[in-house]
Amino acid sequence: MIPAETLQASHPAAAPESRLVALAAPESQAAVQYRVLFQRLLRVASRRPARVVAITSAGRGEGRTTTAANLALTAAQESKTVILVEADLRRPTLAALLGLAPRAGLADVLDGTAELGQAVVRVGGLAVLCAGDARDPAASLRSPRVPAIVEQLRAAYEHVVLDAPPALAFADGDRLAAAADAVILVIRAGVTPRNVVRLALEALGERAAGVVLNDVDPASAGQGRWLHADSADAVPVPGSRRSAG
Structure with a gap:
């Protein structure tokens, strides 16, 4: 693994309504669904490369960062070596979600002002590479x-989870997805229009490994579906209406 500073981060794992359910409520229905998602990702990996997975969405506010963080934490809990990478340089939120102080991150590595080993930190069993200080996000991502x-x-690492920009918001999302083995699209139940989902999947093409239906009513959590033709049943993730991007 890449050498990393180990931090005793004050992430909100103990908060009753923390979005990091993999830590705060490991026996909750939402945490169980993230474990299901990870197992299905392993099943995908048995048929096609899926070591580097980008988590994206059609737009903002659909739970992309929350899904990426919980998926990475779940994989780490399975004793896998995992790094969570914040690849959305325009609107970074991962440091706040994990309770990390500002520090060098992906943008600084791309700009050549920091080494990768300096930017990666370890929070518990999870390695994390936050966005860092992106003065020109588009230029950084064209690096x-x-x-x-x-x-x-x-x-x-055995698993690299990219918290990628929205697939339809910026061309950068496609550029980052192109560097990943597979892409998972997060959509928000009752919010994301079907035609927007269709456009996002078309933009991702063969790299799309499946869709996570986020913010599902727990009473109907068993009724979701994966939307990509090559995928099996859906992984619905119940959650509050406060899901982050």
């Missing part, structure tokens, strides 16, 4: 360093 950094992470 020729992007593929090389992804390959470094691929070689160092």
